[in-house]
Amino acid sequence: MNLEGKKILITGADGFIGSHLTEELVRRGACVTAFVLYNSLNTAGWLDSISNKIRNEIRMVSGDIRDSYRVKEAMKGCDVVFHLAALIAIPYSYESPASYIETNITGTLNVLQAARQWEAARVIHTSTSEVYGSARYVPIPEDHPLRGQSPYAASKIGADQLALSFYDSFSTPVAVIRPFNTYGPRQSARAVIPAIITQLAQGSQKINLGALSPTRDFNFVKDTVRGFIQVAESDHAIGEVVNIGSGFEISIGETAEMIGQIMGVSVEIQSDSARFRPEKSEVTRLYADISKAVRLFGWKPEYGGREGFRRGLEETVRWFTDLEHLKLYHLGRYEI
Template sequence: MKLTNKKILVTGADGFIGSHLVELLLEENCEVNALVFYNSFNSWGWLDAFSKEKLDKINVVAGDIRDPNNMREITKNIDIIFHLAALIAIPYSYFAPDSYVDTNIKGTLNILQAARINKCEKVIITSTSEVYGTAKYVPIDEFHPMQGQSPYSATKIGSDRIAESFYRSFNLPICIARPFNTFGPRQSARAIIPSLISQLCSGKEEIQMGSVHPTRDFVYVKDTANGFIEIAKSDESIGQEFNIATQTEISMGDLAQKLINLINANAKIVIDEERLRPVSSEVDRLLGSNKKIQEYTNWKPQFTLEESLKCTIEWFKNPNNLEKYKTNIYNK
């Protein structure tokens, strides 16, 4: 499938991955409709950082995926939907699980219902590597069992399976993109890499973090966004689930030390009890297989961890970017 001139809807376009995806879709010469979360401040999230030239090429629409009528109206005449809007912070899901059900499960249902009514050509649903829980074997492929180790991951499992049911029950042309731990410019401080970099760039020499033993498969955001696009382009991707992973891993402790070496060699790691997850909820190891996505699409990672971290650090060193991060508090 060629994306040129296709009418695209990106939900969660105001967010981290969504804003990067919008930029790449513009390069594909798509007609991009960017759904941002409605708010009385008229904030468009990270889209507000775009140049006027870019914004003039985007149709920005404010709405809420929790409203089914809103979604039916917004998806009219749309060819392809990239559904990224979600609540994603794991610690906050311990305190507000109802919100995660309403947004991640019911919100996805609303998108699927709207896409079915409006006969969209393709719907790409955003999953997460957290649905797998702690690895039972590595590399984790798409057949790996799923385990809800947090309310967040449980709701993402639910949204994945709702999407699958619409494919099997109604022949809705869906596919599921499952990024592993994406990082890069614009990511919120609720994630480990921006939390560490923002603390280091603000001059702190005691860097607070949670568990240092878990491992993660980190994917640079441009590689993740490109993965979405390649999945959308593939004529064989309908009804399929795809990991977007580098098939490499690093522990949280080694990652922190790497960042310390790159920014401030005098800094020390301090374990913050508040940042530790409940033992049975912590995902100890995530290492994803990217065999399937490379078989079905033209995707492969373009950025190494080292160069990706350096690009991310440079973005944070810009005072206009760093000032957006509250490095004195724990962002859940």
């Protein structure tokens, strides 16, 4: 399926990955409806920061993914649905697990019900590498056992299984994309890479971090967005779960050192207890097997491996250290 000219709904379009995906689909000639979280200021998250040329091409719909009627109305007439709306902050899921069930599972049900009613041609459901828990073996394939080590991860496992059940039960054309740790411009400073960059950018050489030994497979946002689009375009992805990752594993501590090198700063790391997960909840290792994405539709990371990761970090550092962007963040404050 070529997405040019197709009517597309993106839930969570106002977020980090959603805003990048929205921009790219508009550039590719799709007719995009952006479903954004309603607020009294009538703001649209990161979509407020994109060029007017692109923003004027977007149909904006404000609402709440938990509102089945609003979701159904937004989806009417759409060919393809990219479902990204979710609560994603792991620390906050310890504080408010019920809200994760309502948003991530009930919200997904609303999308699936509407897609079934309107007979959408594609539903791309967003998963997360957190559903695997700490890797039992690497690289992690899609059939690796699932383990919800946080309420967030558990809610995403539930949402993933619900999406796949609609494919099995009703032949709803669902594909599940499972991105590993996406990073890049616009990411929340709650995430580790922006947390490191923003602390260094304000002149701190001593930075506060949590656990340093866990490893992650960091995926640059441009690669993640290409993954979303290629999953949607591929007939072979329907009914499947597909990992999107960089094929490269690196520890949090080594990531901080690499960022320091790029920014020309000698980094000293201080342990901050507020940034640690509960011991049994910490996911100690994530490293993607991406062979299925390569086999099904030829996706490969353009920012893969150590060299690609460094290039992605350099682009990310340039964006965050632009003063117009940096001032959008609450520097020196840890937010869950």
